[in-house]
Amino acid sequence: MSHTFTHRTKIAFKALQTNLSYILLFFSFFYSKQSYSQELKKKPIPFQKVNKIDSIIHTEKKTSLLKTKDTTAVSIDSIKPKEAIDGIISHDAQDYTLQNAKEKTITLYNNARVTYTDINLKAGIIIIDYKNNTVLAKGIKDSLGYKQRPVFKQGSQESEQDSILYNFKTRRALVYGVKTVQSGIITYGEKTKRVNDSTIYMRNLRFTTSKKKKPDYYIATSKAKLIPGKKIIVGGSNLVLADVPTPVFLPFAYFPLTEKQTSGFIIPSWGENDRQGFFLQNGGYYFSINDYVDLTILGDLYTNGSWGLRTDSNYNVRYRFNGNFSFRFENIIQGIRGLSNYDKRSNFNITWSHSQDTKSSPNSRFSASVNLGSSKYYRQSLNEFNNSQFLTNTLNSSISYYKNFVGTPFNMSLNATHSQNTNTQIVTMTLPSLQLNMERLYPFAGKGGVKKNPIQKLGVTYSMQGEYRINVPDNLFFTSEMFRTAKTGVQHNLSTNTNLKVAKYFTLSPSANYKDVWYFDRINKRYDPNIPNKNRDLGLGAPVNDIISGFNRFNEYNLGVSLSTNIYGTFNFKKGRLKAIRHTFRPSISYGYRPDFAADHNLQVQQSANPNDLLTYSPFENGIYGQPGSGVSNAIGITLNNVLEAKVATKDPNSDKEDQKITLLNNLNFSARYNIAADSLRWSPVSASAGTRLFKDKLALNANATLDPYQVNSKGIRINKFNGSLFRVTNVRVTANYSISSKDFEKDNDPKQNSQGNGAQNTPDVFGENMKTSNGFANNSSNNQNNNERETKKAALYKAKIPWTLNLVYAMNYASNGVTSDISNNSLMFSGDIELSPKWKVGFSSGYDIKRNAFTYTRLNFSRDLDSWRFNFNWTPFGTNSSYYFFIGVKASVLSDLKWDKNKPPDRRLF
Structure with missing residues (x-):
């Protein structure tokens, strides 16, 4: 059969074409390939039986897969498919390539590969039928099983299957036993019909997030529609756990598939509260605004009328800054309207965190850490634990x-700070505080900055602080009253000092400091005979404060000099492993002088009905930067610092290792002052502190004490008379921190890798993790990673190693005024965890109050890594925050709504 061309036209490759078309098609298939003129002896081709070939070759026929009407089907694309192959087909195989010119087929055997445009197909056997523009791919079956299963990849989409029949012309495919991964969801389809690049129909589909060959769980459905990269729509489906069907059925389901963040609804969780009734929590909507910002709006509803609203937003601009912001509001109702137990309150909380990349602006930084709101928010919140x-x-x-x-x-630094006491409900804010600092300058330094003599070492520093401070109860927050009582001030500081060597071993450091304070109002006290006196015995009449606006200032200065040295003493030992003990003694004596600056500013006012009863006060009292120093200060200070170290030899006398240095006493310090200008009580109380670390830094002991040399009267007031004994103990604080773990008993344990046991510097977390009903427990990704690492290790049946940690913190505070004494705190806190197995972990945190003879806040946590699932149970067994939270759900975020959680929140009383 032939054709005659009388004009130029587009040539389409079709079955039974002209010789010219045949030659071009033949050349495209066998470009850079080898052809055989005769049939070679070859291995028999094992043919994996494929179910009856669908009429995919004749696309005008309908398969049984499409008999059921699909309500989700889209209209047929109006753009007709190309009628010709629009690219070069390249192929190769490891064993051989067989051409059948009569049937117009090519057979590739063992590690076969075919590439066409953006399509890449790998399989054990590939048969190319260029007469029908199709490719059949399947694996190789041998004594070891079915191997080299076909792997089909088009663009970023990849799938693995038992066999595939693909039409290059229509881009349709019929697939058996397909496995695909879409946005973390692994799908297994028994029979799949690929209609086009954007629509795939599946029969007997299973999908899961488990990566095991036999998945822990899957959702089974008889039919489904997959739009790659967008969504999966399934009919009736059933949850299957460990190949056992569960009574959990869904009439239909919709699963969005995307590699990017997308907007969507958030399904609420439900439960029951003893005081608010039934509730729906954490339902709302997630807005994926753009690549830099998102927004989550969540709400809570309770059957007694209570409700809550929360907004959370995260933002991140790469290499510049990142942060998050949240606002929470709760309207809490308790009791029945009209009865005495009815109460209604509103609480709110605002948090904001912002950090800047240091590379974005090396000479400036902006950061924020905000946590403000109602004082009782964390104690009364219905959804924040x-x-x-x-x-x-x-x-x-x-x-x-x-x-x-x-x-x-x-x-320069500009700061806005906020401090809120949730017990007193007092809020203190600085809006803002400005600080300007000048680096230390050496005005008399020699050329090149050389500083040899005391004049050249003379340094000058300057700083300026300005502040606008607000101090109000939280119920006056954001009202005009908070600004009416605000205070403003500016302080300038100028200091200079130098140092020089005296008698070779001593360092003499003279210094001078100047301070100038500016206020923009002052206090003027006046006597009001009509108000009650604080002293009820005096009846009516007391001074009141008037705030007088205007510029006011005071200044003061002080001079000082200190003399210090270091003294070392070493005690050597000839026998035993203890080689030497070294004592470092750092004594220092200082002298300081400051004149009386208060006398020039102090005022007097009548303070009772007696006109001669006068009160001396400073107009700058309660100022941000204090008031002028009262009285002459002519004081001598003494400081004694001690450090004790030891050198210990190794156990093996023939070892080449260096002797080990051990700190026996980190510090033993004493300090006191003697005021020459005072007419009485010239000695200040002595401050003493000591600290050490023992057992390879696992035990840290610290103690602080205040010792008073003077006696007190019957009211506990100091009098100018020394104690019968040397000192009177007024305050003592003792802390002990100890951390131990199972790793400490391993022979190959490296003590340098032990980051615990560093005492007060690394106090263990004895309070446990936080819990929110919105996301279950804190992120356990690090634990999961450790569990995955241990999973590869085989534990012996007996004498198996069980990792565990234990943290102990003891604290005791003692105070005495000479008349009465009290131990305000005497408690032992403990926390830790134990891994019963590589995937089982139990954590605990509690304490015992020795003074009150009762347990402190106690929390237990049980967690289990279930491979594709995770389980957590958090329990606070007793106390005002008694509660529990149970959670089991899928780890993967794409199916995070596949969960079951149950909680009993704390009894939130409105107190």
């Missing part, structure tokens, strides 16, 4: 901006 905040009584915030002025010795 923050253990650390529940057990502390302060909320702190800070927003800061730092700027370094390049080429000058100056830098």
Whole structure:
């Protein structure tokens, strides 16, 4: 059969074409390939039986897969498919390539590969039928089983299957036993019909996030529609656990598939509260605004009328800054309206965290850490169980901006701070505080900055602080009253000092400091005969404060000099492993002088009905930067610091290792002052502190004490008379921190790798993790990683190693005023965890109050890594925060709604 061309036209390759078409098609298939003129002896081709070939070759026929009407089907694309192969088909195989010119087929055997445009196909056997523009791929079956299963890849989409029949022309495919991965969801389809690049129909589908060959769980459905990279739509489906069907059925389901963040609804969790009734929590909507910002809006509803609203937003601009912001509001109702037990309150909380990449602006930084709101938010919240905040009584915030002025010795910091006492409900804020600092300058230094003599070492520093401070109860927050009582002040500090060697071993350091304080209002006290006196015995009449606006200032200065040295003593030992003990003694004596600056500013006012009863006061009292120093200070200070170290030889006398240095006493310090100008009580109380670390830094002991040389009267007031004994103990604080773990008993344990047991510097977390009903427990990714590492290790049946940790913290505070004494705190806190198996972990945190003879806040946590699932049970068995939370769910975020959680929140009384 032939054709005659009378004009130029587009040539399409079709079956039974002209010789010219045949030659071109033949050349495209066998470009750079070898052809055989006769049939070679070859291995028999094992043919994996494929179910009856669908009529995919004749696309005008319908398969049984499409008989059921699909309500989700899209209209047929109006753009007709190309009728010709629009690219070069390249192929190769490891064993041989067989051409059948009569049937127009090519057979590739063993590690076969075919590439066409953006399509890459690998399999054990590939048969190319260029007459029908199809490719059949399948694996090789031998004594070891079915291997070299076909792997089909088009663009970023990849799938593995038992066999595949693909039409290059229509881009349709019929696949058996397909396995694909879409956005973390692994699908297994028994029979799959690929209609086009964007629509795939599946029969007997299973999908899961488990990567095991036999998945822990899967969702089984008889039919499904997959739009790659967008969604999976399934009909009736059933949850199967360990190949056992469960009674969990869904009439239909929709699973979005995307590699990027997308907006969507968040399904709420439900439960019951003893006081608020049934509830729905954490339902809302997630907005994926753009690549830099997102927004989550969640709400809570309770059957008694209570409700809550939360917004969370995260932002991240790479190499510049990142942070998050959240706002929480709860309207809490308890009791029945009209009855005496009815109560209604509103609580809110705002948190903001911001950090800047240091590379974005080397000479300036902006950061924020904000946590402010209602004082009782963490104690009354119905959906926020923050253990650390529940057990502390302060909320702190800070927003800061730092700027370094390049080429000058100056830098500036601008801060806004917030401190809130949740017990007293007092809020203190600085809006803002400005600080300007000048680096230390040496005006008399020699050329090149050389500083040899005391004049050249003379350094000058300057700083300026300005502050606007607010101090109000939280119920007056954001009202005009908070600004009416605000205080403002500016302080300038100028200091200079130098040092020189005296008698070779001593260092003499003279210094001078100047301070100038500016206020923009002052206090004027006046006597009001009509108000009650604080002393009820005096009846009516007392001074009141008037705030007088205007510029006011005071200044003061002080002079000082100190003399210090270091003294070393070494005690050598000839026998035993103990080689030497070295004692470092650092004594220092200082002298300081400051004149009386208060006398020039102090005022007097009548303070009772007696006109001669006068009160002396300073107009700068309660100022941000204090008031002028009262009385002459002419004081001598003494400081004694001690350090004790030892050198110990190794156990093996023939070892080449160096002797080990051990610190026996980190510090043993004493300090006191003697005021020559005072007419009485010239000695200040003596401050003493000591600290050491024992057992390879696992035990840290610290003690602080205050010792008073003077006696007290019957009211506990100091009098100018020394004690019968040397000192009177007024305050003592003792702390002991000890950390131990199973690794400490391993022979190959490296003590340098032990980051615990560093005492007060690394106090163990004895409060446990925080819990939120919105996300279960804290992130356990690190634990999961450790568990995965241990999973590869085979534990012996007996004498198996069980990792565990234990942290102990003991604290005791003692105070005495000479008349009464009290131990305000005497408690032992403990926390730790134990891994019963590589995937089982139990954690605990508690304590015992020795003074009150009762347990402190106690928390138990049980967690289990279930491979594709995770299990957590968090329990606070007793106390005002008694609660529990149970959670089991899929780890992968794409199926995070496949979970079951149950909780009993704390009994949130409105107190």
